[in-house]
Amino acid sequence: MMSLHRRVALSAALVLGAFVVLTSVALEQAFRESAESARGERxxxxxxxxxGAAEEDPAGQLTLPEPLPEPRLGLPGSGLYAQVTDAEGAVVWRSPSAVGLNVPFRGALQPGERRFERRADATGKDYFVESLGVRWATGASPRELTFSVAEDLTEYLQQIRRYRTALAGWLAVLAVLLLAVLWLVLRWGLKPLRRVATEVAAIQAGRQERLKGEYPEELRLLTENVNALLTHERAQQKKLNNALADLAHSLKTPLAVLQSMVDQNVPAASPSRAALDEQLARMGRLVEYHLQRAAAGRAVTLSGPVAVRPVAERLIATLAKVQRDKPVLAAVEVDGAPVFRGAEDDLMEVLGNLLDNAYKWCRSQVRVTAARDEEGLRITVEDDGPGIAPGHAQQLLERGVRADETVPGHGIGLAVVRDVAGAYDGAVAIDRSPLGGARVTVRFRD
Incomplete structure (x- = not known):
């Protein structure tokens, strides 16, 4: 999942980007309207x-002096054009700059009427056209005339492009500055969360026992509840460990006394001896199973990470001494340096039971592999023994079920492994190993 810092930064960047785009559109539109208005006034x-320059000659014809008030009107194709028409729309005068061009001047207007518009000629070329209707009273008889001045959009469009380029540059600089400020504000605002994460990591690594920092009001309730939870968890764990130790002492001693009395007072050939031995053994298995299950049923999620390889190698060294009469080639293969995020006792419980079974059933080879992926830790123990029939694999995960009654054991090892994995939201799978024997895969989810 995307981090909170990236999520807020991305959201802010998207909002800022939308704001910059909308601002640039609004500013450009405002500049266009202002520029068009300025063109109209000009x-x-x-x-x-x-x-002011127009006169009427003795023949009653409208004339304008040479040179014209605006030099561009006298240059053909200069981009600025003028025309005067009468009330019927006939051309009375046209500037030399409009010679040979089909400039889309406005037709006749009523006296006092003014029009500023954008018009296109027959080729689609656009012009700004300013037209004013007047009543020409100079001369023998008054008449209505329309004075029009047109300008093509070349200079206007160049002005828009220059403005757009400058606007884009300044908005880009502003956006970068705002993003930098936003990044600094986010780092400052999310600093308490980073400090919480650092302290939780320190608790997991065993460097401290509780959250110690001073936090803002919004996080204070969270940190206080986490500290209360940690204190309660440790108290409960200590209480449970003491209760388990007392229960183990209370139950194992009477069972040992009963077994000793049976051995001393009941002859081996007695018909009741086998039943007594079986029931005492069953009671011992049940006590052992429930004690280990109770201990395994509490995942310690804030323990420091435990490296898998050292634990596996230590257990293999112990088993090699215990079963020194059986030469076994044991290998530990790990991908990188995988760690178990939980109590070391739980990891030793899992690996100890799996390796114990592998040593019992293997012919000469045992292999342990471990790796981490996006789902968590995966540990596999396999051997080159006779293996486990597919139909019998699930049964072996139940308590008291044994693959072979002639092999010493209580039949609770795989059940304990299943319970420990379940406490970490994991699972156990049994199938055939490439070595020829059984392969047991345990997955722990983070």
Whole structure:
């Protein structure tokens, strides 16, 4: 799952990106409207210049002096064009810059009417056109005229591109600065959470027993509850260990006394001797099983990580001494340095039972493998013995069930392994090993 820091940073970056894009669109639109308005005012000023310079000759024709008030109007194709039309739309005067061009001037307007618009010619080229209707009272008889000034969009579009480039640069710089500030704010704001994670890791590693830092109000309830939970967990674990020790002492001693009395007072040939031995052995197995199950049923999730290889090698060395009359080639193969996140006693319980069974049933070879993946720790113990029939594998995970009654044991080893794995939300699987014997795989989920 994505970390909280990355999640908040990504969300903020997306919001900031959307804000920058929307801001750039809004600013560009505002600049376009402002630029168009400025163009209209400038073109209107050109219209007023033409009105001020226009005269009527003795023949009653409208004339404008040479040179014109705006030099661009006298240059063909300059981008600025002017035209005067009468009330019927006939051209009275046209600037030299518009010669040979089909500029889309506005038709006749009523006196006092003003129009500023964006118009396109027959080729699709756009122009800004400013038109003003006037009543020309100079001369023998008044008449209605429309003065129009047009400008192509070349300069306007260049201005928009320059603005867009500058805007993009400044917004990019602003976005980078805001992201840097946001990153610093996030690091400062999430610092208490990182400190909690560091302290929890220290508790797991055994370097401290509780959360010690001062935390903000929003985290104080969490840290206080974690400390209370840790204190309660240790007290309960101590109480349980003491109770188990007392129970083991209370039950094992009477059973040993009963077994001794049976050995001394009941002849081996007596018909009741076999039944007594069987029931006493069964009671011993049940006591052993329930004691180990109670101890295995509590996963210690805040214990420091336990390296698998040293524990496996230590158990193999012990078994090699116990069964020194049986030469066994034992190998430990691990991928990297896998660790068990739990109590070391639980790991020794699992590996001890599995290796004990493997040594009992193997011919000459035992192999232990361990590796971690995204789901947790996987430990496999296999041998080259006779193996376990597929239909019998699940039964061996039940208490008191043994593969061979002639081999010493209580029949609770695999059941204890199953219970320890279950306490860590894990599972046990039994199948055929490439070595020829049984392969038992235990998975512990983190």
């Amino acid at each position: 073109l209107l000023a050109q219209v007023y210049l033409l009105l």
